[in-house]
Amino acid sequence: MPQGRPLFLARQSYRLRRLMDAARLLPVLGLFLFLVPVLWGPPSSHSTVTDGIYLFFVWLVLIVCAFLLSRALGPATETPEEDEEK
Amino acid sequence: MIPFRLLVLACLIYVGFLFLVAFLVERRARRRGIAWLRSPLVYTLSLSIYCTAWTFYGAVGYAARSGLEFVTIYLGPTLAFVGWWWMLRKLVRIGKRERITSIADLISSRYGKSNLVGVIVTLLAVVSATPYIALQLQSVTLSFGAFAAGPPQSWALLRPGATALWVAVGLTIFTVLFGTRNLDANEQHQGVVTAIAVEAVVKLLALLAVGIFVVWFVADGPSDILARIDASRMARWQVTPSRWIGLTFLAGAAVFVLPRMFQVIVVESFHERQLATASWAFPLYLFAMSLFVVPIAVVGLEVLPKGANPDLFVLTVPQAMHQGALAMFAFLGGFSSATSMVIVAAIALSTMVSNHIVMPLWLKIAPRRATLAGDVRRIVLISRRLSIAAVLALGYTYFRLTGGGEALAAIGLISFAGAAQVLPAMIGGLFWRGATRTGAAAGLLIGFTVWLYTLFLPSFGGDSLLSPGILAHGPWGIAWLRPHALFGVTELDPLIHAIFWSLTLNTLAFCALSLATFPTPVERLQGAQFVNAFDRAPGTQSWPRGLAGAEDLLVMSQRILGGEAAQAFFAREAATQGMEGFLPDTTPGFIDRLERLLSGSVGAAAAHAMIRQIAGGTAVSVEDLMAVANETAQIMEHSSQLETKSEELARTARQLREANAKLTQLSLQKDAFLGQISHELRTPMTSIRAFSEILMEGQLPPQEALRYAGIIHDETIRLTRLLDDLLDLSVLENGQVKLTRSEVSLRALIDRALSAASPAGLAVERDEGAEAVSLNTDADRLAQVFINLISNAGKYCDAAAPRLRIAVRERAGRVEVDFIDNGSGIPKEAQALIFEKFARLGDQSHAGGAGLGLAICREIMANLGGTVAYLPGQGGGAFRVSFPRQLTRLAGQVA
Numbered sequence: 014m015p016q017g018r019p020l021f022l023a024r025q026s027y028r029l030r031r032l033m034d035a036a037r038l039l040p041v042l043g044l045f046l047f048l049v050p051v052l053w054g055p056p057s058s059h060s061t062v063t064d065g066i067y068l069f070f071v072w073l074v075l076i077v078c079a080f081l082l083s084r085a086l087g088p089a090t091e092t093p094e095e096d097e098e099k
Numbered sequence: 100m101i102p103f104r105l106l107v108l109a110c111l112i113y114v115g116f117l118f119l120v121a122f123l124v125e126r127r128a129r130r131r132g133i134a135w136l137r138s139p140l141v142y143t144l145s146l147s148i149y150c151t152a153w154t155f156y157g158a159v160g161y162a163a164r165s166g167l168e169f170v171t172i173y174l175g176p177t178l179a180f181v182g183w184w185w186m187l188r189k190l191v192r193i194g195k196r197e198r199i200t201s202i203a204d205l206i207s208s209r210y211g212k213s214n215l216v217g218v219i220v221t222l223l224a225v226v227s228a229t230p231y232i233a234l235q236l237q238s239v240t241l242s243f244g245a246f247a248a249g250p251p252q253s254w255a256l257l258r259p260g261a262t263a264l265w266v267a268v269g270l271t272i273f274t275v276l277f278g279t280r281n282l283d284a285n286e287q288h289q290g291v292v293t294a295i296a297v298e299a300v301v302k303l304l305a306l307l308a309v310g311i312f313v314v315w316f317v318a319d320g321p322s323d324i325l326a327r328i329d330a331s332r333m334a335r336w337q338v339t340p341s342r343w344i345g346l347t348f349l350a351g352a353a354v355f356v357l358p359r360m361f362q363v364i365v366v367e368s369f370h371e372r373q374l375a376t377a378s379w380a381f382p383l384y385l386f387a388m389s390l391f392v393v394p395i396a397v398v399g400l401e402v403l404p405k406g407a408n409p410d411l412f413v414l415t416v417p418q419a420m421h422q423g424a425l426a427m428f429a430f431l432g433g434f435s436s437a438t439s440m441v442i443v444a445a446i447a448l449s450t451m452v453s454n455h456i457v458m459p460l461w462l463k464i465a466p467r468r469a470t471l472a473g474d475v476r477r478i479v480l481i482s483r484r485l486s487i488a489a490v491l492a493l494g495y496t497y498f499r500l501t502g503g504g505e506a507l508a509a510i511g512l513i514s515f516a517g518a519a520q521v522l523p524a525m526i527g528g529l530f531w532r533g534a535t536r537t538g539a540a541a542g543l544l545i546g547f548t549v550w551l552y553t554l555f556l557p558s559f560g561g562d563s564l565l566s567p568g569i570l571a572h573g574p575w576g577i578a579w580l581r582p583h584a585l586f587g588v589t590e591l592d593p594l595i596h597a598i599f600w601s602l603t604l605n606t607l608a609f610c611a612l613s614l615a616t617f618p619t620p621v622e623r624l625q626g627a628q629f630v631n632a633f634d635r636a637p638g639t640q641s642w643p644r645g646l647a648g649a650e651d652l653l654v655m656s657q658r659i660l661g662g663e664a665a666q667a668f669f670a671r672e673a674a675t676q677g678m679e680g681f682l683p684d685t686t687p688g689f690i691d692r693l694e695r696l697l698s699g700s701v702g703a704a705a706a707h708a709m710i711r712q713i714a715g716g717t718a719v720s721v722e723d724l725m726a727v728a729n730e731t732a733q734i735m736e737h738s739s740q741l742e743t744k745s746e747e748l749a750r751t752a753r754q755l756r757e758a759n760a761k762l763t764q765l766s767l768q769k770d771a772f773l774g775q776i777s778h779e780l781r782t783p784m785t786s787i788r789a790f791s792e793i794l795m796e797g798q799l800p801p802q803e804a805l806r807y808a809g810i811i812h813d814e815t816i817r818l819t820r821l822l823d824d825l826l827d828l829s830v831l832e833n834g835q836v837k838l839t840r841s842e843v844s845l846r847a848l849i850d851r852a853l854s855a856a857s858p859a860g861l862a863v864e865r866d867e868g869a870e871a872v873s874l875n876t877d878a879d880r881l882a883q884v885f886i887n888l889i890s891n892a893g894k895y896c897d898a899a900a901p902r903l904r905i906a907v908r909e910r911a912g913r914v915e916v917d918f919i920d921n922g923s924g925i926p927k928e929a930q931a932l933i934f935e936k937f938a939r940l941g942d943q944s945h946a947g948g949a950g951l952g953l954a955i956c957r958e959i960m961a962n963l964g965g966t967v968a969y970l971p972g973q974g975g976g977a978f979r980v981s982f983p984r985q986l987t988r989l990a991g992q993v994a
Contacts, residue, residue, distance in 0.1 A: 033184060040182030044347075047174045050167075051343055056335035062325050064167055064336070065393060072170075072177065072386050079181045079379035086184070087375050 029089055036082050039075070046071045106246055106430070113431055114273060114438070117294040121277050125290030137369040139376030145292045145363045146381050147299035149176060149354070150388050151231070151440035152238035153511040155302055155433045158389065160410035163396040166336020171343060172511075173389050175350025177382040183374055186355065187364065189529055191374050193632045194365035198699040202361040202521060203451040208703040209528035209629050210536035211622030217455035217704050219543045220521055224358045224451060225490060226551075227517025228444055230558065232494025233501065234510040235437035236263040238410070240498075242433050245414045246426075267495045270441045271488050278446035279483045291442060292367050298435035303387060305432025309413055310391020312425055313398045317416075324394045331397045345595040349515050356521040359440065362447040441491070449486035454702030457482035462708055476659055479701060500559055509594075513558050516598050520546035523606045527613065532626045534609070537616040542609030546601045553582045554597035649682040652693060655709060659700050668696060765935060772936070772950065779821060783814035824951045828936065831958035838877040838962065840986055845914065846870035848878060849905060852885035858893030861920075864904040872909055876963055876986040884956045884967060888918045888978050891952065895976065896922035912984055917970060919977040930969045 050068070053059045135141065154172075161169035180187065190205075199205045203224065207217030240262045277291045318324045328334060354360050368374065399412030402419050414433065417425040461478060501510075523542050527534035557570060573581040583593045585600050618626065649669075656665035666681055672692070673683040683689055690710060697706035790807040793799065799807070830836050849870060853863060874881075892903045898921045906917040925933060936954040953967075960967045965982025 036184035037182070040178045040185070043178050043181055047178070047347060048344065050338045051340040053338050056337050059335075060329065061166055061333055061336050061393070062328050065328075068167065068170055068174075069386070069390070072174070072382070075177060075181055076379050076382045076386060079382065083375040083378045087372060 029086075032082065032085050033089065036086055039078055039082065043071070043075045046075075103246070106243070106427075109427060109431065110434060113434065114269070117297060117438075118273070118276070120297055121290035121294040124293040125277075128289045137373070139373040139380065141293065141296045142363075142368060142373035143377045143380040143384065144296035144299040145367060146360070146377055147303070147384055148295060148359055148363060148439050148443050149357075150299075150302065150385070150436060151511075152235050152433055152437040154388055155306060155436040156238050156242070156410045156413055157234075157511065158392045159396045159399065159412045160408070162392050163333065163400060163409035163412070166333060167393070168336070168338075168342065168346070169392060170389055171346035172350045173385040175347045175352070176354045177385055178347070179351045179354040180378050180381050183378040186526075186529070187374055187378075188371060189632055190355065190361075190365050191368050191371055193529070193629055195368070195370075196632070197628075197703065198695045200366060200454060200699060200702050201447055201451045202356065202358050202525075203455050204698070204702045204704075205361070205365075206521065206524055206528065206539065207455065208698075209625055210524075210534075210539050211619050211625055212704045212707045213536045213540075213622075214455060214459050214704040214708075216524070216536055216540050216543070217451075217702070218459075219540055219547070220524075221448075221451040221455045223517065223520055223543060223547050225448055225493065226547075226555070227514050227520075228358060228448055228490065229493045229497045229514075230501075230510045230517075230555075231514035232441055232444060232491060233498035234514070235441050236266055236494060236498045237510070238433060239263070239266045239437045241408070241411055242414055242430055245411045245418070246430070263495060263498055266437075267491045270438060270445070271491045273438070274442045274445045274487050274491075275484045278442065278449065278487065279480050288367065288446065291446065292363070295363075295439045295443065298439040299384075302432040302435045303384065305428050305435075306388060306391065306413065308425060309395060309417060309429050312420075312422065313391065313394050313416060317398050317402070317420065318394070324397070327401065328393060328397050331400055333393070333397055333400070339592070341591055341595045345598055346512070349512065349519055349598060352519045352522045353515045355525060356518045357515070358447040358451065358518070359444040362443055362450075366447075441494075445487045445490050448490045449483040450702075452486035452489070453479055453482035454705055457486070458701050458705040459708065462705065476661060479659070510558075512594055513554055516554055516594065516601065517547075517550050519598065520550055520601060520605055523602070523609045527609060528626070529629055529632075531613075532623075532630045533613055534626065535613045535616045535618040536622055538609045538611070538613030541612045542605045542607075545608045546605030549585075549601035549604055550597060553585060553600060554593065557582050557593070649685050652685065652690075652710070653681060656693065656697065659697055659709075668693070761931070764932065768932070768935060775950070776821075780818065783818050787811050787814050824955065828951055828955050828958060831955065831962060834962070836880075836962055838880065838986065840875060841878050843874050843876070843878040844870075845872040845874055845907060845916070848874070848882055849885060849916075852882050852889055855882070856886045856889040856893065858889060858903070860901060861889075861893045861896065862900065862902045864902065866905075866907060869907040869909075870905075872907065872914055872984065874914065874984055876982065876984075880959045880963060881982070884959050884980060885916070885918075887952045887956050888967075888980070892918060892920040892922075892976065896920040898922050898975070909984070913965075913981055914984055916980045917973075917977060918980070919970070919973045919975055921975045924971075924973075924976045925969060927971070930971065933969060934967070 047068070050064065053064070158169050158172070161172075193199065194205065197205075197208055199208060203217045203220035206220045207213055210216045243262050277294070278288060314321060314324050318327055354364070364374075395412055395416060396409060399407070399409060399416050403412070403415055407415060413429050414426060417423075417429055458479065461482075520543060523546070524534070524539040528539065570582060572578065579585070579587050583596060585596065588596060588599070591599060653665060653669050656668070659665075660668070669681045669683060672689050673679065673681060676683050676686070676689075678684070694703075694706050694710050697709065700706075701709070790811050794804060794807055794811075846867060849865070889903065893901070896903070900921075902921045904917075904919045906919065908915045908917075934953050934957045936951060956967050960980065960982060963982050963986060965980065967978060967980045970977040970979045
């Protein structure tokens with residue numbers, strides 16, 4: 014419903030929107046980095062040790078980024094609902 | 100070496116411990132709720148059922164066989180969780196709002212609460228979970244077998260099949276005891292979730308313990324382990340791009356579509372913040388689980404004899420190093436991985452089976468009002484228990500049929516590929532409003548069939564279900580129908596081949612049929628609800644009012660939710676409606692909430708069907724929607740009509756009020772005039788009488804008598820003038836005046852008026868050039884108006900140096916003459932009245948007239964086809980006389 018949304022935002026909500034964009038982009042970046050091994054060619058040109066270090070390093074970087082983003086985006090998630098049945 | 104009895108005892112104690120944890124948590128949660136149960140930590144740990152025995156044992160075997168390819172199974176879910184903002188958040192939001200109980204429920208609910216789609220998804224899920232459950236049984240059997248490799252005598256009675264059977268039976272009992280003890284309105288199992296969180300910790304610690312042992316005790320720290328990897332036969336590994344991409348994708352999809360993952364991610368979640376934490380914490384868990392896989396594999400290859408099963412390295416490496424306690428710990432870790440997966444999968448699948456297959460069948464078979472008669476709760480619980488047993492029995496059968504010979508990872512991937520068939524319908528349903536039930540059902544069926552044919556049936560191997568001839572040459576010798584080379588695609592390995600074709604054909608059918616078909620109204624409502632999950636307030640379709648009897652609904656709800664819970668819900672609803680007792684009005688909102696509540700127990704489709712039975716109404720039909728729309732349109736029209744009417748009324752009332760005010764004022768004026776006119780008449784009459792009496796006495800000198808007679812004469816003239824004015828006005832008002840038309844110049848007319856009015860002490864400004872306008876009108880009457888206005892200015896202009904400006908303008912055949920003085924003008928409230936008869940402003944004792952001048956002017960101008968109006972805002976009193984240059988009005992009266 015675009016007509017209900019303001020066209021421009023205050024600095025804080027603008028920041029939050031860009032953080033959401035970052036959260037959406039992070040898996041794309043991760044996918045790209047994780048697909049790099051496809052280009053590595055025949056077994057003679059690379060070794061398990063360096064490949065493993067690369068993959069686990071990228072993995073860790075993604076986890077750290079996700080951690081920072083989830084902390085920043087925490088307030089944007091829906092507040093816990095009170096359980097109706099209790 | 101650990102004796103067999105000790106092993107079994109350890110298992111039993113461990114299971115008993117889990118049982119106790121689950122039991123205590125459930126009891127405490129029931130009493131007052133436990134805050135930490137809702138913490139993101141427990142949630143994240145419960146997600147770890149993704150890491151089953153396949154991860155615990157199989158990953159090492161996978162690494163030993165294919166190098167780093169094993170990480171794809173964990174990279175996919177990492178991406179899915181890191182990208183939680185896209186998909187998982189929406190799933191959880193929808194799941195909470197619609198009280199989704201399973202993945203089949205989600206898909207069926209999205210596609211118009213269609214049970215057909217629910218049944219297809221359920222069947223697909225059950226069949227595809229079968230290999231996976233078999234995998235867990237196989238891994239537990241293998242791990243028992245690993246201990247049996249020692250002294251054989253105590254294991255003599257033990258055959259692999261028997262072990263698997265006992266494990267299956269034990270797990271069935273555990274799952275039945277915990278998964279189906281009660282029917283929760285939200286289908287949440289807090290006790291089980293806690294037990295699984297405990298198991299998650301156990302398996303992580305066990306794997307880490309083996310990893311640390313291998314890196315720091317067998318090898319000499321990280322650098323040594325890296326050197327050993329480089330020296331082993333694992334130093335080089337082959338990246339197969341199609342497998343790398345395909346497996347990453349498949350593992351990522353598995354997070355959304357595996358029934359047990361859906362259960363822990365969506366159904367058991369409490370709020371989105373848990374997901375926010377899990378978005379990094381769960382990838383971290385996977386990271387930790389994968390970190391030591393390669394080192395364990397390398398050390399296993401070094402220390403164990405050639406031909407040892409690499410799937411068991413986690414267990415056999417500590418054994419070979421004579422670390423009995425560590426081996427025991429690892430065994431319990433593997434046991435945890437297997438049991439937690441089987442328990443959650445069995446719960447999820449049994450929910451689906453009972454909600455989408457058993458309940459609808461029962462509703463159909465049972466007589467129409469049976470929802471009121473039988474004990475639905477009991478039937479739901481029994482059907483769940485039987486479903487759990489059936490699911491495990493299927494897994495066991497698969498295990499026996501395939502002979503338990505395959506690598507763990509290969510079996511797991513078959514299962515993933517089957518579950519992934521739900522993906523197009525799910526993603527389409529969440530992001531595309533045009534996705535329809537027909538499209539979803541067709542896509543699912545085609546994907547399911549292709550998967551069965553290309554992957555599942557061949558997995559039994561040999562000649563059990565598909566003959567070797569069909570595998571090699573295709574059915575009836577048609578080569579392009581070979582299960583592993585469909586349409587001549589021979590370059591892909593069987594797994595990727597199956598994923599490729601099943602998902603491609605699935606998606607094609609889904610999209611094509613969605614585009615070609617038209618969704619039902621409920622589908623469209625649900626579609627909008629799902630796709631716009633973040634924009635909308637809850638509430639979908641409403642039930643037709645007044646069709647369902649509150650009492651019947653209460654009776655039915657009691658049978659599903661249990662008496663206490665149902666009564667509490669009804670009482671609360673009644674209270675919000677401001678009523679006492681247990682029977683609220685069956686408003687659409689109430690029915691809607693009740694349906695959601697029930698759908699938590701029996702699924703959306705069944706809940707919808709049950710309420711439909713009682714409510715007697717059908718599902719929302721197009722006619723209903725049209726009726727509602729019409730009604731709304733009518734109401735809107737009525738209200739807008741009312742609005743117009745009330746505006747009109749307000750306008751009329753305003754006009755009436757204005758008219759009334761004017762009338763009141765006029766009436767006051769008339770009274771004042773009567774007083775005035777009697778005074779005006781009386782004053783000359785009095786002097787006439789007095790002077791004529793003096794004359795009658797007759798003893799006056801002739802000059803005096805002459806003077807008195809002059810006064811009497813003047814007074815009679817004044818009287819005559821007054822009466823003339825009144826007569827004139829009445830003639831003008833009745834339109835009976837005779838107009839005499841003549842050619843005259845405006846300048847001459849103004850000259851005449853100025854000399855006639857002869858205002859003493861009034862300076863006159865004129866623009867003689869502009870006055871050169873020749874008129875064809877009644878000059879006498881027009882001059883009368885001018886004279887009146889000029890003499891008024893002379894009389895009323897209160898400036899120290901009174902000045903009158905006469906401005907003339909000609910425009911489109913009309914002439915405007917403005918008379919503007921520099922006095923204080925006429926106050927605003929009096930402007931509307933000055934042209935009325937008998938109008939006088941304030942106490943104008945020096946005004947000679949009777950207040951008829953301007954009224955006469957107005958009438959004259961009206962007769963001349965023009966107007967005279969007060970012109971405000973000119974810095975003094977100002978009047979504008981406007982009239983046509985050529986008098987044309989009422990020719991009959993123009994002489």
